[in-house]
Amino acid sequence: MDASVIRFLKASLCWLTLGVTLGVGMAIVPEWVRYRPAHVHMLLLGFVTMMISGVAYHVFPRFASTPLYSAKLAAAHLWLANIGLIVLVCGFVGRAHNLMHATRLLGLGGVLSALGAYALAWNLWQTLRRAAMLPSRLPPVRPMPVMDRPTGS
Secondary structure, eight states: OOHHHHHHHHHHHHHHHHHHHHHHHHHHSGGGGGGHHHHHHIIIIIIIHHHHHHHHHHHHHHHHTSOOSOHHHHHHHHHHHHHHHHHHHHHHHHHHTTOTTHHHHHHHHHHHHHHHHHHHHHHHHHHHHHHHHSOOOSOOOOOOOOOOOOOOO
């Protein structure tokens, strides 16, 4: 596996651990329910999206029989997504405590996370575009056989 894939999968597992831990804390201390947006984003953007990204970066080039469009863009995606999520979570926690700059943190974290998602989409799109330009190594597809319907007797 490529190093960037392993980093995405490890980041995903770290976010899973953090999100579940916060969830347990919310179950034990009911007042912590105000951290629900942070908890949800840790699990959805952190665990789920990082896991999907890591798997996609591993699988797409293999399915397409072509190298990933840009390993540097995948690395940038990892940094943007994780830093963005950290800032976003801090913004949600700050908003729960009515801190002055919480909205700015939410905005910045959201923009960084979105840039990471755009990097993923562009990288995979370009990988597929490159694959579409290559001649297929598979044999031509034969049409499905059609069963003749018996006529009425």
